[in-house]
Amino acid sequence: MIYDVIIIGGGISGCTIARTLSKYDLKICLLEKEADLASGTTKANSGVVHAGYAAEREYVKRNLCIKGNKMYTQAAEELNFPFKRIGSFVVALEDNQIKTLEEYRKKGTEDGVLGLEIILDQKKILHMEPSLTEEVVGVLHAPSAGIVSPYEMTFALAENAAMNGVKFFRNHKVSKISHSDYTFTVKTKQDEFEGRNVINAAGIYARKISKMVGLDYFDIMPRKGEYILFDRNVLHLNKILFPTPTKISKGILVCPTIHENTFVGPNAQNITDKKDIATTTAGLKEILEGARSLVPNIPERSAIRNFAGLRAVPDTYDFIIDNTDVYGFINVAGILSPGLTSCFAIAEKVESFLELLGEELKIKETYNPFRPKPERFHDFTMEELDQKIKDDPAWGNIICRCETVSEKEIIDSIHSPVGARTVDGVKFRCRPGMGRCQGGFCRPRVIEILSRELNIPYDEVTKRGEDTNFLVGRTKDFILKNMEQGGVED
Ligand SMILES: Cc1cc2nc3c(=O)[nH]c(=O)nc-3n(C[C@H](O)[C@H](O)[C@H](O)COP(=O)(O)OP(=O)(O)OC[C@H]3O[C@@H](n4cnc5c(N)ncnc54)[C@H](O)[C@@H]3O)c2cc1C
Incomplete structure (x- = not known):
């Protein structure tokens, strides 16, 4: 069979693209090298649906984040994945940091981020988030920020895509791609897949896949972020808490998960080994210290797990979403943070590329956007x-x-x-x-x-x-x- 679209990579990017395209009358398959989906960066991140005020204006990721955030409400309703808009605080501990918050508020509001407000009344702030340090002098409140379980969301997207006809092949590592004028042959150890369009959503390995069709125009470096997860119910947070970022670092956040645990992290370490997800004593110490500046009563003894995730950091420091010079080959690479937030907007962009490539995007009569809620x-x-x-x-x-x-x-x-x-x-x-x-x-x-x-x-x-x-x-x-x-x- 010749597929209309072959997607490489079963993280949040690949699975959102698969689900978005599954409404059309297209033959689609997704190839994932690991035994399951959401095994790469999508498995280990903060799970924050960012409001979108943070990235610099020149970056594509800023607009996609703001747009993507708004697309979550409908998607969560259709796909029944757990998602809560609990809102975030960027916390100022010194008066001179308020200037940074004000800049975020102003530019964010101009660019369409809803509800941004600066709160300087300490009593009100501590009422909204009692766990916060009494050193707080002000916060930027972003009510549209939310939390999600990135892997549960990925499975929901994949299930719905499969219900609508997308074929998923796990344990299928792409090792070679050859292409003629009109088709690609994508090889894995077990099989060969023929397709007219290929979407490269291979995370930290996206450069390797791109090079398989002769496109070598970006680099991707792994940057590790470590976390500590705490037992449920020992610390209950109402808000996602960020420190005021500096020029060097975004800082360590303290955040609730969708299942009512709390976690602290991540730090940021540039590494070379793309398989290195070990946590380190120094790294864990760094994140605990950072977290304590926001929440002094971090329940250190109630830690239940440490883990780390790898950001796929491109040399442009921005998403690379390209309808490339190789006709039918689309790169969705360098999807660093806020890639989880932006995924629906990224998929929409890919959809528009397929239209440009002359695909007839006709909605199937049988398309069902709803995925039943798993019974719990x-x-x-x-x-x-x-x-x-x-x-x-x-x-x-x-x-x-x-x-x-x-x-x-x-x-x-x-x-x-x-x-x-x-x-x-x-x-x-x-x-x-x-x-x-x-x-x-x-x-x-x-x-x-x-x-x-x-x-x-x-x-x-x-x-x-x-x-x-x-x-x-x-x-x-x-x-x-x-x-x-x-x-x-x-
Ligand atoms: C520490 C950290 C914190 C973050 N926090 C947030 C946050 O709070 N909010 C937010 O919006 N974003 C956040 N992000 C970013 C977000 O996690 C990523 O943008 C997103 O997960 C990227 O998804 P992806 O599908 O592009 O990549 P991945 O999840 O890495 O998926 C790529 C997939 O491709 C597969 N693959 C690779 N090579 C091959 C091959 N040869 N053949 C077949 N399959 C292959 C991999 O196994 C993998 O499953 C964070 C990232 C990190 C690391």
């Missing part, structure tokens, strides 16, 4: 649960005690369109292992369920794909084998 144990009343458990006892079998996740939710996450195939895939879809014990209790049970539902042996269940198996064999098999050889005493 904690969303039901006791009476509803009672009925649910009568209908299907898997609702009453709690697998993850920290996050109260039932067996039924795990089964559903495996059988959803583009469903989970790994333990992390289940974790990022419905949260077993996200709580205080970090999977210590539920992981073996999740492995069992994956093995049963996918009809594969236990030792083929992985954490996140190739070479991440948890189990290598049965203990008894090992003992019996050794006993036969006389090697183990009882």
Whole structure:
């Protein structure tokens, strides 16, 4: 089959593009090198839907951020991913910082950011955010800023795209692209895919993909950002808190997650190894210190996880969204922050390129923009649960005690369109292992369920794909084998 569009990369950019184009009568596929979608930068970021006042005016990313922010309301309603516009504060701790906030407010308002206001009344500020330091002298309040779960959103987009006909191929690393005048042949280890248009949304590897068609006009450097995540309910924040940025740094934020944890981070370290997502003692110390200047009572002892993500920083420091000189090849590269916020606006831009390339963008009669909300144990009343458990006892079998996740939710996450195939895939879809014990209790049970539902042996269940198996064999098999050889005493 010849695809109309082949998308390379299953992060937020690739999946938003897939879902946006899925309304048209086009044959589309998406190739992702990892065992699951949202495995790159999209997995580890701040999850903030920025208001859009921060970037300099000369950058494309500024406008796309402001536009993208506004597109979230409709998308969250259609796709049923959790999203809250809780608003953000940029915090001034010294009088001379108010000037920077005022500049943001003025230019942001001129450019269409809604509701920006400077608040100088300390009592009012602390009423709105009681966790904030009493050193605060003023804030820029951006009520349109919000929080989202980047991976849950990516899965929602992919599910809806799949419902509308997009084919997803995970574990498909693109290794070569050849092209003639009218078609591209995209090679992975397992298959070859032919397509008339190719969209490169490969994150930190986008330059490598671009070079495969002879286009080498940008560079991408990885910049690491480390985080500390705290147990749910030990610190409740109402607002996303940013320090006033300096010329050198945007600073460390303190932020609630959509599931009511709090996190602090990220810092910014230029690195060379694109696989280096290790956290460091120095980095964690740096972010804790930064966070304490905004929220003195950071609950350091209630940290449940440290993690790091890699920004794909282009040499232009701006998004590279190009309808390139290679006819039909579109680059969506260098999607650094605020790429998550901008994704719907980025996809709209790609849509306009396809129109320029002469694609007939006819909306399918069967297009359905809605993705059903996944059912969650904690969303039901006791009476509803009672009925649910009568209908299907898997609702009453709690697998993850920290996050109260039932067996039924795990089964559903495996059988959803583009469903989970790994333990992390289940974790990022419905949260077993996200709580205080970090999977210590539920992981073996999740492995069992994956093995049963996918009809594969236990030792083929992985954490996140190739070479991440948890189990290598049965203990008894090992003992019996050794006993036969006389090697183990009882
Ligand atoms: C520390 C940090 C904080 C951030 N905070 C925010 C924020 O609060 N708000 C915001 O708006 N933005 C934020 N961002 C930016 C945001 O996370 C990114 O803009 C966004 O996730 C980029 O998504 P992407 O799909 O372009 O890239 P990715 O998510 O990296 O996706 C690219 C995909 O391509 C795949 N791939 C690569 N090579 C191949 C190949 N050869 N074949 C097949 N597949 C391939 C990868 O496996 C990956 O899944 C932050 C980023 C970082 C690192």
